[in-house]
Structures are given as C-alpha cells and as structure tokens.
Amino acid sequence: MKKRTFLSASALVLTAALGSTAVLAQDVFKVGLIVPMTGQQATTGKQIEAAVKLYIAQNGSMVAGKKIELIVKDDTSVPDVTKRLAQELVVQDKVDVLAGMGITPSAFATAPIATQSKTPLVVMAAATSSITLSSPFIVRTSMTLPQTSSPLADWAAKNGIKKVVTMVSDYGPGIDAEKFFTARLTAAGGTVVESMRAPMRNPDFAPFLQKVRDLKPDALFVFVPSGAGAAVMKQFQERGMDKAGIKLIGTGDLTDDDQLNGMGDVALGVVTSMQYSAYHPSAKNKAFVAAFKKANNFRPNFFAVGGYDGMHVIYEGLKATKGQGGEALVNAMKNLKWESPRGPVSIDPETRDIVQNIYLSKVERKDGELYNVEFDVIKDVKDPGKAAK
C-alpha cells in the first residue's frame, strides 16, 4: 500500500469516525474504488485513482445533498482479492457504488456481488466485451476490444492494406481483438494470412516478427497489454520491417500515453485506433490534461479518462435520482450523454456499455514529446461484441 493511499484511507476512517456528528449517515454516499495499485497493472490503478480524485476536487464532494466519500482499495490484480474487497466494502463499509476493476477477471469475480447486493458497479478499465452481460448492475466507462479493433480493420481495408498478419497476447482481450479485427477485415475484402498468439510470459518477439517478415504482409496488427508495446516496436524496427514495406498497426494499448514518451523514436509513425489520446484537440481535453499534469506530474492515459468519466456517471446519476442509490441509480446512468475529455460519449441503455468515437492516430513528435496524433475518426461506435451475440 502506498503511503499516500494509506494516509488518505486512514484520514477517511478518521473522518468517518469523527464526522458522524457533523454529517448524518444517510447524507453520506460511499464510493468503493477497487483498482490495482501494486503489481503488474499498478499503472492502471495509479491513473484511475488520480483521475477520480481530480474529478472530486473539480466538482466538489457534495452531490444532491449527499457527501461523497471515496474508499480506495488495492486488489493487486488478483481476482480473488478483488472479490473479497468488494464483499467487505458492501457488507462492512456499506458502500453505495463499487468502481474500478483493472482487469477482466476482477470484473467477472465482482459481478455476482453487485447483482446480489443491488450495488451499481462502474467498470473503469477492464475491456473484454462480455463483462456487461455478467450483471445488470454493471455500467462501463472504459472501452471494449471489439470496439477499438474493428474500426482499425475498416481503415486498413480503405487504405490499401489487404494482407495482414495478426499478433496478440494469448489471453481474453487478445483473442477478442484477433477475432473482431479478422472478421471485419475479411468482410471488407482483406485477408489475414496468419494469426499468431504470443505467450504472456515470454516476451522475445523475435521469432514471431521474423515470421511476419517472411510472409511479407502489407501490415502487422498487434494487440499487447499496455507495457509490452515498447519491446514489440523496438524489435519491429531492429528487424528492418518498415524497410521491407510492412506497416505496424494496433489498438492504442500498443502506444499507451503512460509510456509512449519513454519509447523513443521507434514509436514514430505507428498507426493505432483508440477512444482517447492525451493530444485530443478539444478545449475540454486540454483543460483536463493541464489539471491532471499539475496534480500528478504525469500524463493521463485512456485508463485515467475511464476513471474520470466513471466518476461523472456516478455524479450525474445521483443528481438525476436526487441521491437515491441501487437500481434507480443504474437506471439513471443508462441514458446519460455528455462531453468527455475524449469527445462526445453516451451510455447505451440496452447494454450499459459506453458508446464513443474511435480515433485513428499516428505517433508524432509534438512540443518535444511523443503523442498519438489523431487523423481520422469513426463516430459513435457501439460495442460490436454485443451485436455479434
């Protein structure tokens, strides 16, 4: 546990203990945020927590006559721990909303608790399509992999990329990405000549990339969890793939804003599709990025926006229900539409999944730093993963 979270958590406990005289119990609205703050996915938690705190700082902690109280828990990306923490938060702390969920298995583990206790669960990161089907109390503000990978296939087919090799990390989201990219590209008249799945544990991509080189496709489509992107791009360049005329394309996880600037020139020119770039040129985003950087000294990425919008959904839902929680709150969240730092978004009332623009970006150097610079947009993309069912 980081010192800061420990301090804020203990401060919360104190205020809860002392503040009971000042604020009556029914006037407090508790948000239980469960994210990985240590371990492999710690950056996800760091980004979400920073964004959630920024939202509360900007919008005040009083909503519809209730005082918002945030409780942050670290689940270390272990689904069993997520589930246990969710139970504790619901039973002991009596939270009104659960939020966070760094990885897909964590969201699946928590879904039954949300259903049984009728507690809304706002998923801010996990991206496998079927998560929202696992509980009627789940509302998602991140993205789904079919949603981010399908538009890229459309763009590729329109831009003379006919022959593609896919390489994904061998786990749920990777397989989601492979499946939907392949289906969409084939429908648009392209072909996927080889689908490779790289094991999660052993990241020497050399043999996979050599295979790509020998197959000579127009492009290589990559999905790797954010963090492994740098190794792929380095070896892609080292192997002289760009000289052989092979393009590198992928979902935005490959060029995660959190790490992009440290990747160096190898990232230049990589084309990705994602719902958010820190360089998104709207006034709303510029203000968001400036405030975020000022508070944290690092750049927000797509997880941060998921956390920021997740808080927005909770606030606006509460205003609509005049402070009621439970089922009424989920119903109120279902029809929200708003302007997010990523652009115009809404919650699909049928699937409770986010509907958003997917942007195509190219990595360029702007103001001395590397950014995903948007050059095209597909508007109002619903999750294609649900339509397929």
Added chain:
Amino acid sequence: MLTILFDGIAYGMLLFILAVGLSVTMGLMNFINLAHGAFAMVGGYLTVILMQRHGVPFLLCLPLAFLGSALLGAVLERTLYRPMYSKPHLNQVLFSIGLTFMAVAVMDYFFTSSQQIVQLPEWLKGRTELGDGTAWELGMGHYRLFIVAVCVALTLALQTILSRTRFGSRLRASVDDQRVAAGLGINVNAVFLLTFAAGSGLAGLGGALGAEILILDPSFPLRYMVYFLIVVAVGGTSSITGPLLAALLLGIADVAGKYYIPRFGAFIVYFLMIVILIWRPQGLFVRKGGKA
C-alpha cells in the same frame, strides 16, 4: 531459416549469461539459490538508471552492472547465505524464494511496476543482411551479434579460470571436501565469498544485456526463474560447456518452435526438457566426485 538459427543462438547465449552464475553457485557450491534472478534484475535496473538518469555510456554500464550485483552478492553471502550452507535444501529453497519476493516488492516500491525501457546507442541498433531473401538469407541484428560476442568471451574466460588457475583448483577442492581443503590452508570462506559474488555479478551482467530484449520490470526474477533452472538442470554442473550447450539448445528450440508452430511454440522448451531429463536424469554432463 539461417536468421531463425541466428536468433535462437543469440537468445540461447543470453539465457546462458543469465544462468551461468547459477550453475556456479548451485553446481559448485551445492546451494539452491532461487534468488539468482533478483541479482539479474538489480543489474538490469542499474543499467537503466545509470544510462537514462546519469548519461553513462552503455558499454561502461555492463561492467558496472557486474560489479554492483557482485558487491550486493558479496554482502548478502556474508550476512544471509553463509549460515544457510549447512541447512537442508528445502530451507535454502524457502529462504531464497522469500528473498526473491522481497526483491520484487522493493523494486516495485522504488521504481513502480512499470517496465523500464533501455535506449541502446545507435551503433548497436543496426542490422546486417546477407543473402538474397531466400531461405538461406541471414539477417543479424547488431545487438544480438554483440550478445554472442560477449558470451563467447565470457565462456572462454570462465573455463580458463575454473580449469587453469590456482583459484579454480582451490574452488574445486573447497567444494569437494571443505574440511580437507581447510586443512590444506585454503580459506574456504573467502573462496565461497568470491565465487558467490562472481555468480551474482554474472547474473547482473545478464540482466544488463537482457534489459533490451526481455521485459525488465519487478516481476523479472519470477518470470525467468524457470528458464535459469532449466538451463542448469539440463546442462548439468560439471563444466561451463554443459550449461552453454543446454542454453543454446533451448534458445534455438524456443525460437524455431515459435516460428514454425506458433500455436505450440511456448511448450517446445518444456517438452524438450522432459525428454532430456528422462534420458539423462543428471543432466547432459555430470561431474564425477563432488557432493551428491
């Protein structure tokens, strides 16, 4: 075809540099040290910090990574490891795996769990291609060539030290029978201290070289532990050549497997290990004498 062979050899040699220190400590000193990967991680992190934050040139970082890890190894040997020598192997396993988890937590605390990215100097980034794009084309990344060169130099140096120098004979004597060696006036403690430090230093050097190809983050020691152990188990512990051949075999099998059968590429290594160990339970090369 040739390119795949070359990539496999380079990968195998990297594994060898990472694991050779373990074959020294585990094979010669008969101590099960599962924390070996933690020393490799320290070397990797030292390189990243020296290069990115202090602008130390890459070539200078390698000996510094070796020295830094060796120093840490020497301190830990004197304080923590020495009392464990006489304990049963299970205690050694528990002790060293605990040390590994502590190392993971410490790195996570100080450097976050993010992957550390190394920026190589330009002259190591290039690539040389021979041939004409047929199956016999040979493409060599300069960095992988560099790893091969370092590995060959290391092997020769180690083999010479162990078989031709006075220190080598003292080490072998200390391992075979501590009491007799001490009776002959060999300072067994000093010999073991130096050996352990050298083994840890080699791990650090491997970590520094591997930071570019392998993903360097706090979970590094746990992710590669299996590979180190495979190299040592398959290679046996009689010489430097055993682990070298084992590492090469594994590297080539791993890379070729992933190239030709991507669906099952990850299992080739384990399959090969099982076959070899059924055929030669003691590893490919066994040292006669020594403590069983």
